[in-house]
Amino acid sequence: MNAQTVLFADIYDAHAEEIYNFLYYKTFDRSTAEDLTSTTFLKALEHFPKFKSTPGASARSWLYKIARNTVIDYYRTKKKDLHIDETWDIADTVSLHNSIETKLKLEHVLQKLQELPEKDQELLIMRLWQGLSFKEISLVLEKSEASVKMAFSRGLKILRQSLITVFILLPLLWK
Amino acid sequence: MEINAHAELLNELYAIDPSLRERETELVVLLEEILKHKPDVPKDPGFLLSLREQLLKTPSMPAKQFPAAISFSLFRQFALVGAGAALALVIALPLTNGRYSLTNTTLNESFSLKDTGAEAFGKLSFNSPASPEVSSIAPTGRGGGGGGTLMSDSALSSKLMAPYSLSSYVYKGKLSLEGLKNTVYRRNGSLNLSAGELANATIGPVNLSAFPQGRLQNFSLTGGENGYSIYVGDDGSVSVNANQGIWSSLYTNASPVTKEELPTDEEAIAAADAFIKAYGIDTNGYGAPVLDTRPRMYAMIAEERGETPYYPDTLTVTYPFILDGEATVDQGGTPQGISVNVHSRTKTVTGLYVQSAGTIERSSYELESDAEKILSVLKKGGLYSYSDPQATVTEVEVGDPEFVLMSYYQYDGTTNRNLYVPALKFTVLNPPKDGYAATTILVPLPKDILESQSSQPGVLYKTGVDPLIAE
Numbered sequence: 001m002n003a004q005t006v007l008f009a010d011i012y013d014a015h016a017e018e019i020y021n022f023l024y025y026k027t028f029d030r031s032t033a034e035d036l037t038s039t040t041f042l043k044a045l046e047h048f049p050k051f052k053s054t055p056g057a058s059a060r061s062w063l064y065k066i067a068r069n070t071v072i073d074y075y076r077t078k079k080k081d082l083h084i085d086e087t088w089d090i091a092d093t094v095s096l097h098n099s100i101e102t103k104l105k106l107e108h109v110l111q112k113l114q115e116l117p118e119k120d121q122e123l124l125i126m127r128l129w130q131g132l133s134f135k136e137i138s139l140v141l142e143k144s145e146a147s148v149k150m151a152f153s154r155g156l157k158i159l160r161q162s163l164i165t166v167f168i169l170l171p172l173l174w175k
Numbered sequence: 176m177e178i179n180a181h182a183e184l185l186n187e188l189y190a191i192d193p194s195l196r197e198r199e200t201e202l203v204v205l206l207e208e209i210l211k212h213k214p215d216v217p218k219d220p221g222f223l224l225s226l227r228e229q230l231l232k233t234p235s236m237p238a239k240q241f242p243a244a245i246s247f248s249l250f251r252q253f254a255l256v257g258a259g260a261a262l263a264l265v266i267a268l269p270l271t272n273g274r275y276s277l278t279n280t281t282l283n284e285s286f287s288l289k290d291t292g293a294e295a296f297g298k299l300s301f302n303s304p305a306s307p308e309v310s311s312i313a314p315t316g317r318g319g320g321g322g323g324t325l326m327s328d329s330a331l332s333s334k335l336m337a338p339y340s341l342s343s344y345v346y347k348g349k350l351s352l353e354g355l356k357n358t359v360y361r362r363n364g365s366l367n368l369s370a371g372e373l374a375n376a377t378i379g380p381v382n383l384s385a386f387p388q389g390r391l392q393n394f395s396l397t398g399g400e401n402g403y404s405i406y407v408g409d410d411g412s413v414s415v416n417a418n419q420g421i422w423s424s425l426y427t428n429a430s431p432v433t434k435e436e437l438p439t440d441e442e443a444i445a446a447a448d449a450f451i452k453a454y455g456i457d458t459n460g461y462g463a464p465v466l467d468t469r470p471r472m473y474a475m476i477a478e479e480r481g482e483t484p485y486y487p488d489t490l491t492v493t494y495p496f497i498l499d500g501e502a503t504v505d506q507g508g509t510p511q512g513i514s515v516n517v518h519s520r521t522k523t524v525t526g527l528y529v530q531s532a533g534t535i536e537r538s539s540y541e542l543e544s545d546a547e548k549i550l551s552v553l554k555k556g557g558l559y560s561y562s563d564p565q566a567t568v569t570e571v572e573v574g575d576p577e578f579v580l581m582s583y584y585q586y587d588g589t590t591n592r593n594l595y596v597p598a599l600k601f602t603v604l605n606p607p608k609d610g611y612a613a614t615t616i617l618v619p620l621p622k623d624i625l626e627s628q629s630s631q632p633g634v635l636y637k638t639g640v641d642p643l644i645a646e
Contacts, residue, residue, distance in 0.1 A: 006473045007485050009231055016223050024216045034222050045230055128206070129213045134187070153191040160198065160205050 008048055011059045012041060018060075018130060019067050025125050026071045036074055040067045061139035064132065068122070068140060120155035127152055221584050221593075228506060288499070288535050295538035296361050296594065299585060300627030342571040344553050344616050346601060350546040352620075355578060357542045359621060360498060360595040361585075363534045366391060366411050399454065411531040417524075432486040432519045434474070440466045442522055447492035447515040450524035461494035461512050462502065469614060476606070489516040489525055498535065498595060503580045506558070508600050508615030511582060542597060542620040549618050552625060553601055557616045573601035573616060581617050583624075596621050 019040055024033040043066050116124070119141070126132040126140065134152070138145040184206055188195050195202060374389035383389060395406040404416050438446070444464045451458060467490065474484035496503045496512035503511045516526040543549055552558065553573065581598035597620040606614060619625065
């Protein structure tokens with residue numbers, strides 16, 4: 001095992017679980033998430049020697065970018081006619097029914113998240129559920145940090161409007 | 176949601192759009208709810224380990240200088256699957272919106288050994304139906320499942336990089352197989368913890384006592400001087416991680432670790448010992464701590480090659496789990512047990528991982544008695560070796576073997592079981608510096624496994640005639 005393999009192992013150890021989580025959030029199916037995780041890291045291994053850093057870049061952003069492209073390819077393969085903005089709808093109908101408990105728990109949040117444009121959805125997932133910084137997200141999405149922040153703010157505002165009834169008004173009635 | 180993270184998100188939002196301050200109350204509730212409804216992610220505990228092992232079995236990558244600005248991070252929590260014992264943790268489990276909190280409960284789990292009949296765990300070999308480590312190939316990226324498989328041999332081989340060199344491992348001594356213990360162990364570790372008073376708690380409109388005999392399946396909490404996050408999995412594993420704030424301070428614009436900053440063996444072990452002592456972690460049943468020195472060795476090899484060496488952010492100290500008097504190791508020969516990660520620069524502990532054992536069953540299995548068969552598997556580099564006629568082959572000598580219990584996964588199509596099988600661990604005497612070579616080779620001894628290996632037309636990454644077999 002050479003030094004670069006050790007480096008790759010380090011990157012894998014640091015990020016494999018969160019990449020798997022991200023792919024699960026994008027598919028809501030364990031087997032699919034496992035397949036896509038395998039593909040993501042195989043691609044990463046293949047391109048590792050070519051991996052170049054830019055100031056502020058991180059292995060984490062690089063892996064997310066590969067994972068995101070992998071899941072886009074997956075949905076394109078699954079249904080060629082499907083627009084990428086609809087991918088989560090597929091995930092929901094195909095897989096989420098596998099766990100009634102999960103479906104119930106996520107129902108409100110996911111329902112409203114699904115109503116957002118796909119890019120806004122994944123932006124919220126990456127920032128809130130996965131803990132990526134705006135800088136990292138901007139590298140993943142290849143957008144400026146400012147535009148990512150604006151999109152995040154916009155998505156959250158929309159979500160606030162749609163979830164205000166569920167999470168703010170209803171609890172007040174329960175009290 | 177932690178207060179700091181809360182404030183950070185709000186500040187970010189206000190910086191983007193100051194008018195949001197007027198909606199702070201709503202925003203706080205909204206952020207809390209989104210975070211609270213973060214979906215649980217189901218995981219096969221063996222998947223990430225299996226994938227890691229398979230990825231790292233690929234031939235070495237062309238040597239290039241690694242970009243210095245990359246921030247490597249966090250915690251090798253997947254690198255070891257320990258078998259634990261005697262784990263005691265004092266935990267505090269606050270419920271943010273409940274009327275109830277459970278504090279100072281002691282979770283004290285000791286493993287027990289249970290004897291079973293001969294060959295009680297069924298067929299062990301990996302080419303039995305749907306073994307995860309060398310499974311039949313699942314469609315990649317098409318949701319075909321397959322429990323952590325990679326892509327097909329041919330698809331994978333097309334992605335491998337050539338030219339590269341492979342090693343042929345040779346033992347020049349006389350291999351004695353007399354008196355080896357033929358016991359195979361199966362771990363049945365799972366979290367088995369009563370929910371206690373929590374089962375009767377009322378949380379919001381829900382009274383949990385309506386669901387009688389509630390048991391904890393998994394849980395997470397934060398605690399300790401540095402705000403460690405602790406996760407207890409349903410498989411009985413416990414992982415402790417430094418909080419994100421600490422990591423941010425360590426890695427934001429941090430320069431790579433230098434050779435001078437690496438702790439000595441004694442410093443790393445002392446840091447791990449101090450952590451173990453500070454948190455009262457019971458190491459009874461575990462051996463003396465061992466530092467994983469491979470990163471240092473790889474850096475040295477890189478230096479000798481004229482490459483830029485990489486010095487890792489963290490070093491791993493392991494307290495090996497001793498089972499029936501024998502050391503347990505993973506399939507790479509690394510000790511398993513309580514794994515503690517020590518940050519190279521700060522010499523502080525950034526994480527700990529252990530998998531408690533619960534009940535361990537033991538059963539006798541017939542071991543291979545033909546030394547030549549064992550040596551032929553050794554020669555190829557162990558069970559899941561890679562062979563390719565395009566590769567050049569370098570002979571590598573190994574030293575006298577050590578008897579160990581090797582972690583092994585048995586998959587019946589639905590359940591992944593963690594076994595420990597008798598194995599011989601050979602240590603490479605002088606790793607070649609110009610190609611791929613493992614530092615240790617593990618050869619499992621159960622006849623079932625070895626016969627399966629020899630009957631296979633190819634192992635996982637095999638793409639053609641194996642020149643080593645064809646001799």
